[in-house]
Amino acid sequence: MIAFSAFIIENIILTQFLGICPFMGVSTKRSSALGMGMAVIFVMLISSSVTWLLYTFVLETFNIEYMRTIVFILVIASLVQMVETFLKKVSPALYKALGIYLPLITTNCAVLGVAILNISKGYNFVEMIVYTTFIGLGFLFVMYIFSMMREKLDYSPVPKAFKGAPIALVIAAILAIIFSRFGGII
Amino acid sequence: MNKKENFLKGFIKENPLFVSLLGMCPSLAVTTSLENAIGMTMGVFFVLVLSNLIISLIMSNPKLAVLVKPVRIPVYIVVIATLVTIVEMVMHAFVIDLYRALGVFIPLIVVNCIILGRAEAFASSNKPVDSLIDGVGMALGYGAAIMLISIFREFLGKGTLTIWGDLQLNLTFIFNFLKIEPIAMFIQPVGAFLAFGLILAGITAIANNHKNKLAKEVTNNG
Numbered sequence: 001m002i003a004f005s006a007f008i009i010e011n012i013i014l015t016q017f018l019g020i021c022p023f024m025g026v027s028t029k030r031s032s033a034l035g036m037g038m039a040v041i042f043v044m045l046i047s048s049s050v051t052w053l054l055y056t057f058v059l060e061t062f063n064i065e066y067m068r069t070i071v072f073i074l075v076i077a078s079l080v081q082m083v084e085t086f087l088k089k090v091s092p093a094l095y096k097a098l099g100i101y102l103p104l105i106t107t108n109c110a111v112l113g114v115a116i117l118n119i120s121k122g123y124n125f126v127e128m129i130v131y132t133t134f135i136g137l138g139f140l141f142v143m144y145i146f147s148m149m150r151e152k153l154d155y156s157p158v159p160k161a162f163k164g165a166p167i168a169l170v171i172a173a174i175l176a177i178i179f180s181r182f183g184g185i186i
Numbered sequence: 187m188n189k190k191e192n193f194l195k196g197f198i199k200e201n202p203l204f205v206s207l208l209g210m211c212p213s214l215a216v217t218t219s220l221e222n223a224i225g226m227t228m229g230v231f232f233v234l235v236l237s238n239l240i241i242s243l244i245m246s247n248p249k250l251a252v253l254v255k256p257v258r259i260p261v262y263i264v265v266i267a268t269l270v271t272i273v274e275m276v277m278h279a280f281v282i283d284l285y286r287a288l289g290v291f292i293p294l295i296v297v298n299c300i301i302l303g304r305a306e307a308f309a310s311s312n313k314p315v316d317s318l319i320d321g322v323g324m325a326l327g328y329g330a331a332i333m334l335i336s337i338f339r340e341f342l343g344k345g346t347l348t349i350w351g352d353l354q355l356n357l358t359f360i361f362n363f364l365k366i367e368p369i370a371m372f373i374q375p376v377g378a379f380l381a382f383g384l385i386l387a388g389i390t391a392i393a394n395n396h397k398n399k400l401a402k403e404v405t406n407n408g
Contacts, residue, residue, distance in 0.1 A: 014375060017215035021210060069267050073263055073296050074264070109298075113290055162387045162390075169386065173379035176379055
């Protein structure tokens with residue numbers, strides 16, 4: 001239930017507006033959309049687990065929940081850096097595939113957003129892992145569809161004023177209409 | 187560049203939202219009503235102006251600057267995150283409705299590219315006074331942009347314009363006059379993308395027109 005709703009109904013891009021920057025920025029090619037999606041899932045899972053553990057066992061124990069924003073962003077920023085160096089050492093192949101997208105993720109609001117959403121929804125650890133995984137998959141899924149549409153768009157005659165970002169946004173709106181109808185399933 | 191130009195560039199020439207396409211996530215999410223857009227603007231204004239000021243104060247002090255330079259991004263993030271926490275707590279204490287409406291997007295001001303972008307691109311290499319002016323201009327330019335989107339969306343979606351609480355402008359008579367219903371789609375997520383896309387296209391069209399005019403004048407004069 002959590003999985004399905006995170007994947008389709010609460011789709012992070014189209015209904016919650018998180019991660020729009022990479023959505024518009026890197027979705028011009030299918031390969032880069034895939035790479036970015038994978039990198040986001042990877043980082044999101046690690047950072048959500050770490051921030052969840054930190055929040056429940058450190059911040060709540062000492063009654064300093066108001067430090068949430070500061071702690072989370074620092075954890076995410078340093079985690080991204082760490083993942084990058086770690087991947088470079090351990091698995092150069094994976095690093096080559098995800099490498100250029102990793103630094104971009106620090107400023108991806110989806111990662112911080114999901115970390116905060118996990119806390120404010122009051123999930124336990126297992127629910128949190130499921131939710132985060134499927135949010136990430138939803139991100140990948142929509143990015144991939146969107147990048148396919150944009151590849152086709154390159155060959156289509158588009159009015160001059162709509163070139164680039166405006167037409168991409170209109171297409172995103174059409175995708176969002178489709179996804180908003182899925183809400184009726186449950 | 188004089189002070190007035192520095193202030194005004196945030197509105198049109200370097201508008202963070204429409205020209206640089208920075209900070210899109212919150213601008214799509216909180217523009218369901220004018221009230222939310224105004225609240226968001228105040229939050230961004232506070233954070234952006236103070237972070238610009240503090241960072242340029244740090245960086246214009248030669249001793250501190252040497253110390254901070256290698257770790258400047260984490261330093262910026264800590265400064266910004268502290269300011270955002272202040273905003274969050276103040277909103278929670280005094281305007282709880284707004285706090286609920288904006289939800290996760292208040293802590294997300296931290297990762298708003300505009301703020302970190304201005305810190306890196308402007309505040310770190312300019313004087314405190316100029317950075318302060320830059321911050322005010324950029325924040326107001328951003329505010330004007332999200333208010334424009336929210337006016338568009340709230341008017342088409344509900345036929346009203348909420349300024350603050352009960353202070354509401356009821357424009358439904360226009361819809362009654364035209365004998366149509368407000369288009370509820372515009373206050374749903376779908377409308378955000380559509381409205382932003384259309385406004386952006388409109389602005390591009392105006393800009394293109396302006397450019398063409400300038401080009402014609404040049405050729406006529408030459």
